[in-house]
Amino acid sequence: MSDDQGYDLSQFKATYFEECAELLAMAEETIARLQEGSGSDEDLNAVFRCVHSIKGGAGAFAFDDLVNFAHVLETALDHLRSGRVALTPHMADLMVRGNDVLGDFVRAAQAGTALPPNHGADILAQLNTLIGGEQTTLKPVLATPPTAPPASAEAAKTFHISFRPAPDMLRTGNDPLLMFRELAGLGDLSLVVDRSALPQLTEMESSRSYLSWNATLVTSKGRNAIDEVFEFVAGDTAEIIITEGDAAAAFVGEAEEGEGWGLFAPPPVETHPVAPSAPAQAAKPAGTAPAAGGDAVHTASIRVDLDKIDRLVNMVGELVITQAMLGQQASGFTVESHPELIQGLQELSHHTRELQENVMAIRAQPVKALFSKAPRLVRDLSGKLSKQVRLVMSGENTEVDKTVIEQLSDPLTHLIRNALDHGIETPEERMAVGKPAEGTIHLGAEHRSGRIFIQIQDDGRGINRERVLAKALEKGLVERGQQLTDEQIDMLIFAPGFSTAAEVSDVSGRGVGMDVVRKNIQDVGGRVVVQSTPGVGSRFILSLPLTLAVMDGMLVQVGGQRYVLPLTNIVESLRPTAQQARSLVDVGEVLTIRGEYINLMPLHAIFGIENAITDPTKGLVVIVETEGGERVGLLVDELLGQQQVVIKSLDSNFRPVQGISAATILGDGRVALILDVSALRQMGALALAAQ
Amino acid sequence: MQNAAPAPEVQTGGTRQFISFTIGDEEYGVDIMAIREIKGWTASTELPNTPQYMRGVINLRGAIVPIFDLRSRFSGGLTQASARHVIIVVSVHDRVIGILVDAVADIITVSAADIQPVPELDHHDHSGFLTGLVTVDGRMVALLDLHQLFDIELVADAITAAA
């Protein structure tokens, strides 16, 4: 059977949780807007729909705890959007927390674990008070005859509803069946079904929606009641047009929405795109069925399983390898002897690269998803720590691979916490040293030379090097009397187990600090460095690959082995003269280049490679720069050429190897190892120390 | 891959199939369910600073697969690998690894009852990696426990690498 649909319930669950994550993020973002006061009524509706959708799916999978909490939150939101409860800052805050707890329930459901029975109880109690408080105030109103219908809804009107679900609607747990049942409950409903989109049975995806409907509803309940039925599926609706077309034209001219219609206009209509994301549908005369194609309102995006994209990425990777292989095979031919072949290969190379970039772009996402948590975090923490902090963000639309984004969430949170907790001073301390009371944290992202750089900069007190050094000595991380540069001292905060927080605070955590941050970042091929100036502030710079799949590399030969050096690390290559290469006691071999001393690392010695060139003046030295900015010279036999390589993990079948970041497959089908320049530098230093 | 874990205790009374192969004069057997494919030796890429029996990695249709030299693992002494040598590709848990052996000998079917326990006084230091012994046509075949052999390996190495 086709790949994209098994009977596996887990697939639907996966889709649901994926969607929950989006909905939770959207709700959070929207609530934040409301908190800032820049939101609108529609924003409250949007949050309401998010919570409702989460609840709906949870019901389908019987996540009862989740349903129960979502229900209360939803009810509270309903009170807010109806204006029964005012949206005070306190309420907005409560909604933020409510959304957080909802997220906890979602994640617990996803992990299949149970939360403590009283989880979120305080929030729940407050929400209940909100709802309950309202109920008591409503009671007097309810005391009036409840049977009296609202004044506006006494006359039956006829509505035409054209409804076409988005293809994915069924998957999200929304069934048109339930909506039509509700509609039928409103009045007299007749339906015409459009079956034309039904595919052949063999082509059918059973969870996809193929039917669409034209309904005529005669009801006295009014337009809002209809809107409510469709409101919950707004996000899953490709097209919904509700028109009021009363044959008895009695309301023409009277109806509020009838304004402005000319003499030649057909009976007044109102088109009503429920889906907020869909472009507004142009007004159509009543009774006009939507055009057969009905594509005016089109979903601009589709949901694709990440596995499918990864398969595509892998296939493109294989294609890149094949293309490299062909290029290598044809290297003996010249344009003169085989013009078409050479031209064809060039085009192939061009198209392959373009294809690859485009495929990678599918996985790319703006870092906004990552940054959007920061404002909350800063607000919450600055309150907790009694600090005044302004958050400035830039480059939110910089795109990076989805996996990188996912892996970065925790480290970034930690670094922001760290900046707030240890970096930024209290307002009093700041004013005492002549700084503005309000501190600033700058969170920025940018693309530079094939990598993405994310920085977290604060204008706080900077790293206290004395304290760091004292702590490092105490922990035995450095030896007494060892000479360290400021940069080296700063980098000590990334050492395992290192934490300078005098006392464990619940903000920055318990000593599982920076080393974990660094590890997380390294896991996705990234590096983190810190630059700090006492009294002025600190800056953490994360440098990450744009994608985890491909990179430009330089193929080098050492003995019988070939390695790939990431092009981004390479500064230059040269064959040193005897004057340039010196051997110094305690430092090892050193190169003098334009007055600068650079440590020489013989790759053959670090890796134990036989038959390699050991004399720097006979081999080649590639000057490489680590993300930390240190330069070292790698001694290799020769450079074999530049090429794009597909990154393959070593640890999927083996384990990490020090000094090697990954592997790749060369044009001849052999495996070559990709060098990890920063790790090599450390290994070189260790090897030297051991001598 | 899901069949990688042999469960002899469950299969008592039934028969099991093994691929047997030779290293020098010795014959070993690996559960046929764990075997992904058998291929001739191809030159591997050495991994720096790994034990001698770790013969590097090869490209197996796009996957990077580590190759272990079983001779070297057991008794020391590198296999002088040539085109006549064989890589048996097996899956151990979620990993795909290759083991370098001299030659594939046979497919043997043995009933669980015929599998003898490994005598304690076995002179090799690798008795922990054997699940049992069987006699086939007068030859002794030692049945390997790949999990013991390589899982411990990978985990232990990973720990030292991380330290």
Added chain:
Amino acid sequence: MEINEQNGRLVIELPAVLDLPAAAEIRDLLIDAAARDTAADVILNFHNVDRISTAAIQVTLAAAAALRLAARRLEAEAVSPAVVDAFRNLGLASDLDQLLDT
């Protein structure tokens, strides 16, 4: 769920809840039934069914069409009120009638 041959007909006993996963399963069974080299009609037995989703109903529509092309029939048997309601609520009462019409 499985296909049973009974008196020259292919019968599929449907479970109580025809939700999304069930719809996928029914689809695959019906593809199987339709692909079989036989003139046998295919019977969906609904007597256990308490709840049916739009997804499952869509599948029956497509299957009925597929079998019709092969001059075979898809029939519904022992249809419960819940199922009748569902078809009717979706405006598909006539489609159900066709499945029932013997």
